[in-house]
Amino acid sequence: MxxxxxxxxxxxxxxxxxxxxxxxxxxxxxxxxxxxxxxxxxxxxxxxxxxxxxxxxxxxxxxxxxxxxxxxxxxxxxxxxxxxxxxxxxxxxxxxxxxxxxxxxxxxxxxxxxxxxxxxxxxxxxxxxxxxxxxLTKVYRIQEEILKMDRLVSLGKLASGIAHEIRNPLAGIKTTAQALGEEMGKEDPKREYLNRITKEIDRLNELLKTFFSFAKPQTLLLVPCHIKEIINAIIPFLIKEIADKGIRFVETYHPKLPRIRVDKIQMHQAFLNLFLNAIQAMPGGGELKIEANPVVIPSLDGSMQNYVRVVVSDTGKGIPPHILPKIFDPFFTTKPKGIGLGLSITYQIIKKHGGTIKVDSQWEKGTSFIINLPETFENL
Ligand SMILES: Nc1ncnc2c1ncn2[C@@H]1O[C@H](COP(=O)(O)OP(=O)(O)O)[C@@H](O)[C@H]1O
Ligand SMILES: [Mg+2]
Missing domain, CATH: 3.30.450.20 (PAS domain)
Structure with missing residues (x-):
């Protein structure tokens, strides 16, 4: 072989x-x-x-x-x-x-x-x-967010333009009305008309202020801050209404809550809007709750990011499902005297801070807003 x-x-x-x-x-x-x-x-x-x-x-x-x-x-x-x-x-x-x-x-x-x-x-x-x-569920969601931001930005520009145009003539009208009042006798029956004019001017001024906060310059003055500080600063503005309506206010903060990076003034505004809505949703009393906990969320590149999750909940009338997708839209309101800018301002502020806001609501049971804000870097 x-x-x-x-x-x-x-x-x-x-x-x-x-x-x-x-x-x-x-x-x-x-x-x-x-x-x-x-x-x-x-x-x-x-x-x-x-x-x-x-x-x-x-x-x-x-x-x-x-x-x-x-x-x-x-x-x-x-x-x-x-x-x-x-x-x-x-x-x-x-x-x-x-x-x-x-x-x-x-x-x-x-x-x-x-x-x-x-x-x-x-x-x-x-x-x-x-x-x-x-x-494509996620892709669609991101596209929607971008559209929403676009709408908010162009609305902001429009609002500031109009507000500027109105503010000056309005100041003129108010001065003239005051001058007229000074010339009028104290008992003059026409004073009633003048009072009404002044009151309407004040109302317009209030409206303009809201517009301005919407169109505020986009720069943020970021400082490290505890979420509790933000809440404490706005409670005094709400305490009377909370008491009058018989609302119970409950705060729960995780003992080891990290600080977040915030523009304090803007963040006050963001939470104030949420609290006002919650209070308005509970005319007959209820519970307004704020809860904050640390959470870790994976980011798009797979790395882990630390956030503080703040949940603001009320036991109010809730939001019917068909209007839920609209509540963050500018000028969307269901209130007879509402302006509909509160939530769109809050949304814009949270986004600018690199955070997210979501709503979870049950008709006639209550509403929760869930906000995630990025933790600050210690050296800030
Ligand atoms: N906590 C809440 N409970 C029930 N409805 C709410 C709540 N927050 C917001 N909404 C709904 O979202 C709408 C938009 O809110 P917002 O932008 O603050 O405008 P406004 O308060 O002027 O109506 C409200 O008119 C209301 O229908
Ligand atoms: Mg509101």
């Missing part, structure tokens, strides 16, 4: 090697598809689902077993531009990036970006379709 293999033996071992290579490449392809972040669904030409990857399962809330063999229509994929015909029948614009909505197993709809490609056999024949999709 020379040590070389016989012909048959050689062929067999080559076959094994080929098989192994094929198997491992199939494994690689499969593990690749499984670990991709986008959802992938493969169907036959008649839209019957033959495959879904892990990301797809997670995005849609179904398991493989629940969807394989079912029609793709299960997800009710609906294109944003209201195209009514079936997507899987479109052959002209396959593979262009599109946006739409899909139904999850739990019944909720999510926004998705998707593409549809033909699944081609080695001979180039279309044997099915490949749908690749991404969950």
């Amino acid at each position: 020379t040590g070389s293999m016989g012909q048959a033996e050689k062929r067999e071992s080559e076959g094994v090697r080929l098989n192994q290579a094929l198997e491992s490449s199939t494994n690689i392809t499969e593990s690749l598809i499984e670990s991709i972040g986008s959802g992938i669904i493969i169907t036959e030409m008649n839209d019957t689902i033959t495959y879904i990857n892990q990301a797809g399962e997670k995005i849609l809330g179904y398991s493989k077993g629940e969807v394989i063999g079912k029609p793709f229509g299960l997800f009710g994929l609906n294109e944003k531009l209201n195209v009514s015909h079936s997507f899987l029948d479109q052959s002209d614009n396959l593979d262009t990036r599109r946006e739409g909505r899909m139904n999850r197993k739990e019944g909720n709809e999510i926004p998705v970006g998707f593409t549809i490609n033909y699944h081609l056999s080695l001979s180039g024949e279309a044997i099915g379709k490949i749908i690749i999709f991404r969950d």
